[in-house]
Amino acid sequence: DGGITQSPKYLFRKEGQNVTLSCEQNLNHDAMYWYRQDPGQGLRLIYYSQIVNDFQKGDIAEGYSVSREKKESFPLTVTSAQKNPTAFYLCATRRGKGGTDTQYFGPGTRLTVL
């Protein structure tokens, strides 16, 4: 069963805690992305990776960190430095770096800070 898995579906965090959101893919895609979506807003790019062991900051990287040690996995850590982390987080993949390929999205993780 091919696709993108994000876990957990819902996540609750106390202020001051770091939490890690999982994104796994078995599509053999090179590129992976993390987006944040707030109500009534478009998607904002947090980090992206076009190859293993390399990643780039997006528009809103502050307070977040990522790693890309395996092609299949691109976990996102929301640190205590992120002042307003409550949002819907979407992971996406793409076969190549862009231009002619579409992005495929996971089902998302909803993070709530208590």
Next chain:
Amino acid sequence: KQEVTQIPAALSVPEGENLVLNCSFTDSAIYNLQWFRQDPGKGLTSLLLIQSSQREQTSGRLNASLDKSSGRSTLYIAASQPGDSATYLCAVEGGSYIPTFGRGTSLIVHP
């Protein structure tokens, strides 16, 4: 910096109506434009991708057009159905190969 605007922000129509969703972008130097669908609490699903050299793409009851010079795209949905109710997002991609998304149009099709 590329900016993408979608109008209207929300739309409610009766079943069977033909409708048009609009997307405009400020920088016409794009490689492609995509339309996505998002159901509540779910991820995005790609509907249509138009390359910069193309003028339109069709899939079933959906037709998307692209006018690069004017910075506009439209998504035409024919004979709308309640199952079409969702948020539709437009994304444009330029030289960075990173898509810029609009805020979406929330569509409700009522029986």
